[in-house]
Amino acid sequence: MKAIILAGGRGERLGGLTDSRSKVMLPLAGKPMLEWLLHELEETEVKEVTIVYYYAGERILTHFGSGRNYDLKIKFVKQHSDRGTVGSLMTGLSDIEGNDDERILILNGDNVVDSKSINLLLKMQGNGLIVSEHDNPQHFGVVEFKGTNVKSITEKPDINQIRSRMVSTGVWFLKKEVLEKIKLDFEEGQTELSTSISKQIKEGLEIETVRTENWHDVDHPWDLNKLNRYLLERIPRFISKKAEISDFSTIDGDVHIGNGTIVHPGCVIQGPVHIAENCEIGPLAVITGSTSISSGCRIGPFTRIRSSLIMRDVQIDSNCSIHHSIIGPATSFRSNVEVDASSVQKTVRNTNYQIRRLGLVTGEACMLEQGVICAPGTMLGSQVLVGRRTKLDGEYETGTRLIRGA
Amino acid sequence: MCGIFGMIGDSNTTKLLMQGLKRMEYRGYDSSGICIVDNNEFIRRRAVGELSNLEPLVVNLPNAECGIAHTRWATHGPPTEDNAHPHMSPKLDVAVVHNGIIENEVELRKELSSIDKNIIFKSDTDSEIIAHLLSNEIKNSGLDLKKSKDEEFISCWKKVIDKLEGSFALAVILKGRNDFILFARKFAPLVISHDGNKGILASDVSCIVGITDKVHYLEEGDWGLINKNGLKIFNIDGDLVEKEPKKLEWTLGDAELGGYPTFMLKEIYEQPRVVRDCLRGRLSREKIKGVSIPFNPRLLRIVGCGTAYNAGLLARYYIEQLSKIPVILDHAHEFRYGAPSGPKSLVIGISQSGETADTLAAIQAAHERGYPTLGIVNVESSTIARNVDTMIGIRAGPEIGVASTKAFTGQVLGGLLVAMKLGQDSKNFHREDLSYFDRHARMLPTSIERMLNDQNIKTKLWEAQQYFVDKNHAFFLGRNTSYPIALEGALKLKEISYIHAEGYAGGELKHGPLALVEEGTPIVVIASEGSSHKKLLGNAREVAARGAKVILITHQEDELADSHADLVIKVPRTHDLLQPLLYNIICQLLSLNIAEERGCNVDRPRNLAKSVTVE
Missing domain, CATH: 2.160.10.10 (Hexapeptide repeat proteins)
Incomplete structure (x- = not known):
């Protein structure tokens, strides 16, 4: 099983804290956030991880070295330009091209999600997404459901039109054909992942969901203290x-x-x-x-x-x-x-x-x-x-x- | 300079030898070769150029249990296949790999020719002679290659070693004998490891991290035999010695690229860690710890070569400014030609590898003259580290890129610690001074990190490199503590980009170098501190007036900068004593970018090798 971790972003809203390191490298309870995520992945079926870096990437390389200290085969690839989440994902995919896995796990390096939820996701039959409740859903992709499957994802909706507090965590488990279509979309200029997937949902794509309470996202400095306490x-x-x-x-x-x-x-x-x-x-x-x-x-x-x-x-x-x-x-x-x-x-x-x-x-x-x-x-x-x-x-x-x- | 590698007892020897060579490539890369023992024959493959030229030749080699390998940096004879190691005896019964120089080569050749008038030397090297000598010795002793026990070859080997003068690390195998390797070392590095099943010999620990974590360091003149079951080490007098293995501090990750495109870039980015590690436990607000200078020297003599010399020059400014003790700085290879400097002198040797032959020779000359010695080295198990009275390890970790980067930073900090210690002992550097320094020193790693990730600096560096790419000459100017950085900046640029670059003290300009400045000549000016800075900016004006393109590297609070240069690169402000280190890192990045733009291999510049273990 292979995973791609998107770790290219800076974390603009953290101000000076991300001047010389990206958000994923901020230390919490003794380890950078990205390292916490890798430790969670060690507890899953995932054996190989490709980490896509961009902003202050050398910090990531220096910290993790050859990645030998993990029960995972870790590879680092540099995103060629700052072209949104899909640009980053495409860099990761081109790195694992030719592999025979049916489905790929995709995660964001600046979140921490527990291995239990990831394992549930990996047990799904088809495509899957981890969702979680959030106090400020308007900054995320808000998810509406039919049964337990995704009915729609609305990216950063107007605060008055929010009908659900459930948001996409950005932890996806996607089939190759879905990724292929995302790639075609990207070539036409679509750089937002959830927008691209929303389009496919409208065309009839089924995505199952796993709900978790153990997803932690860092957006603002004060979120760091909260996640630090949890870790x-x-x-x-x-x-x-x-x-x-x-x-x-x-x-x-x-x-x-x-x-x-x-x-x-x-x-x-x-x-x-x-x-x-x-x-x-x-x-x-x-x-x-x-x-x-x-x-x-x-x-x-x-x-x-x-x-x-x-x-x-x-x-x-x-x-x-x-x-x-x-x-x-x-x-x-x-x-x-x-x-x-x-x-x-x-x-x-x-x-x-x-x-x-x-x-x-x-x-x-x-x-x-x-x-x-x-x-x-x-x-x-x-x-x-x-x-x-x-x-x-x-x-x-x-x-x-x-x-x-x- | 060359690298030797030997292996016994592992059925994957061929593969491991190639892997070992790859790690040693920084020691020399103009030709390489391997030789394995297969049944009753040797199989030897050699190739000119980088290791990738040898790789296709070894693909179909059988698995062997015993073999030797070599990567060469030519000293005797040009890099040709015939001159590549391993070398063999005429009867093809002995194969040898050698790092070092045999000084009595001419006499030994004569001796061999007198025994056999028709003797043919297949190579121009001094190393081939060793194979001839051992082959003769085996014949004279009446030993049988097939039947004699491995111990019986030990005395033959000793006789050969006794004939050799000069420097050597040697590994030797015999035809049809896959059960042992003979070795010896004198004034050239060699480490040995044995885990009970397999044995390894290598020029440098960085080639064997990951294969083993325990090694024996050999003393000068040690020699012996390694087989599947263990090893026998004899000292120079022929007595068997027992040695406890030492645990390696370095890990495999330190010697691998780990996602970086080049070692040089990786090592530049490691500098925040080097600063932290080098100062840890040594610097506090009250005193300098772990630097022991057992007496009050009246004079210091610093020796080093290349980058270490430049670090020594900066150390000289530090020591003289903080302790008021005069310092004489010498290129290590010139030290011996100077007059003895009288009593109460301390000799400081600076070397990354701790194996630099010139520096080692200077340290030995210092011992002979009765001076106490202090070493500033990176490899703490090295010959220099073991030969000096006091050692300061700079804790930079393995440096693989041939152009030294992080080791310079460590060496400068080592020199600064000595300066502060002497300053405290001589009551010229006070507790408040140290406390103020300490506060800034602890912020230095973060300042380096900020600088390395500063988008504005990256853009400026890109603009600056455009001034250089199609030029053949460039100059670096400094004054006071920025003068050593000008020298080091110029050294980096010439080493990896092959642009002719010279560093000058600003005051020297009018006395000659100014004549070389023409329209478009790129000149890097490294800001200095206090009143010397204004003088230096005056020098910048002088060269600009003659059409030079001036790049000024200074700090963020320098308000005079902008009107004095075509391009200004500003780094974070730190303590005056530490500021040169930040400027130097900018020079490292600038050279790296220019070299890459010109298509040069920054990790393996032409004609150079990492640790210069020949004089």
Whole structure:
């Protein structure tokens, strides 16, 4: 069984977080999203995977190397140009041309879906699609049914005309002849996959469905915290023998601590928490809730972190308070930075999002000096420099310099 | 420079030998060959040019259990099929592969001719002589190729090795004997592995990762025999030695392309990781760890060749600026011609492979003069690493592309660690300085990642390469810490694109090189720090006034840049000491793009080989 994973897109709505990596490479609970998906596929009939990359593809190649660490035969192909999902799919298909599989599994690299649902899909007799309920169906292909089969898919419908909250997850299991027709359509200029399939449904194509509750999509930064929380639940307690943990620290619950990480005395770490390799924590730091800390981070004395996603090489000095936040790689906080988190309302593309709790979101390599205070929902681009005791509220573009006198 | 590979005890030997050669191709690629033991005969195949020319010749070879293979970088005689290894004795009873140079070749030829007046040498190589010598020795000892035990050949082998002067890594097989391989090494690399069933000999660990994960590193002058059941290693005095195998740190993925079109591109993109790994555990806010300099040197002498020399030059600026200790930099091969530098000198050798013959010779000369030595190397099991008093491993992982990229970054960081350590010891580099540096150093990998994925930079690079593609000459200018980058940028360009390129210090322009500038000459100016930057921009003006196309590589906060160049490439701002590394990566990408546009093979540039293990 072969699968094609479409991993070419950037993830525009994640701002600075995707400046130097695509959405599929954002780390959640210790692994990039794409790696989580590959681990799910290892639990299925799928034996070979072709990953189609485009944006920041070298990051994918460098991370996965030859792909030998998986129970899957993995191949990487570069999409020739940025021509929509179908363009990406066609690149993947041309790579596996001549294979004798009747049907091909197609997935998006920036979603996580569980192996159980994939296995149900693979057991279908004909063509299949995994569907899931979503709070904002208007941004997806909304699915209507006849029985359990697809009656229609309406791509990004007008909010007033939505008759179903069930959406297409983009996980398809399609016969060769269906793919052939998609190809013909593509040659005539159709670059949206669900539109092309909708046309075939109108012509009588039958597509069975599998419903899942374990599909997670990331569209906006705050979705990352949600998915991080879900993935952290799957991580058992593991404390590396190559980590240095002070006897005077308290480590409770499902906590993962990777090789080379040092936990100084007086720290309290309350799971579910994932701390990757070569970090330095404390002394007297407190890390709780659903928090992931990527490798190479340094968390200073008396600093408190809760329900946050801290990416690679982040430095947080003493006595900071950070919660419900997403901190991009190589961001550096001096001491006494305070992040406030609460319920926040954001409007993106004419849609209102009510986020239960949100603190600070930063892109890559921001620098916050001593005593910066961030209002709930503050969002920074990349390389934002913030001077001492500045109060932040709202959104700041990449490269902004908030230094007094400058 | 050449690569040798030998294998015993696996029924797929032919296939594995070819696979091993493929991995070793970076060591030399002007001819290649293999020889296997089949029943009572040798089967030998050789071809000129890249390995793909040999492949069709081996398709129909039988499976064998014992064989040797070689990939050549010509030193003695042009790359022809006759000069390709393996070489055989006139009686066709001995086959040998050799990496190194036999210095008493002339004497040995005379000796052989005096024994047999009609002797015919089939090749121009020094290596063929070794096969002749062993064949004679076997005959003189009255050994029977079919019946004698493998141990009986050991003493013959020792007699041959004792006659050889110079450098060598050798693997030898005998006609009809698929039960053992003889080996020896002296001033040329060789590693051995045995897993109880099969044995492997190779010039370099990167050729055997994936086949085995435990290897024996041989000392200078070690020799012996490997058979299906195990191996016997003797030292230079002829005593049997016991060696514990060491576990390989590198994995197969490190030595494979894994989706990248070239190793050079792959290795450029690995640099964020190299920075992280190289500084891990060594850099903190308070002090430099893991760099031990046991005394306070009054003078430093740095030696290296090629890219390592350029890294050494940058290290010189760092050390002098941070510690105020004077540094003398030498090309490793010129070191021995200089005068001894008096007491309290520390000699620093820089080499990616740790096998560079010139650098090794300089380290040995330093030992003879009684100086302590420090090595900055990538391969931590290498000869240089084992011969210096203190070693800093740069942790770059296997570098396969012949043009060095990630190793330069690691070597520069290694030099910087030494500079900061000396600076702290001499109280010229303070704790606040280190803390400030540390904050920026931790952000460096992300800055590199941002730069590598910056669409604007990609476009600029594409525009810049248009200035070069149809040109025969180009220049790189720098000042202060950007001068070494100008040298390295020029070296990269000439290595892989075959455009004649030179790096100059900006101040040197008026003293000669300016005469070479004409309409359209591409000139890359690498920004420098502080007051020297303005001077350098003045130099840029001078060349622009003479019709040159100026490409300025600088950082995002440089406001003077735009009015001084035809094209400006801006990289993220980082600490002054680290800024040159970002500029260098731009130069790497520029050279790579130009070379590819000109249709050159960037991983295997003509006439060059990866680790230069001959002087």
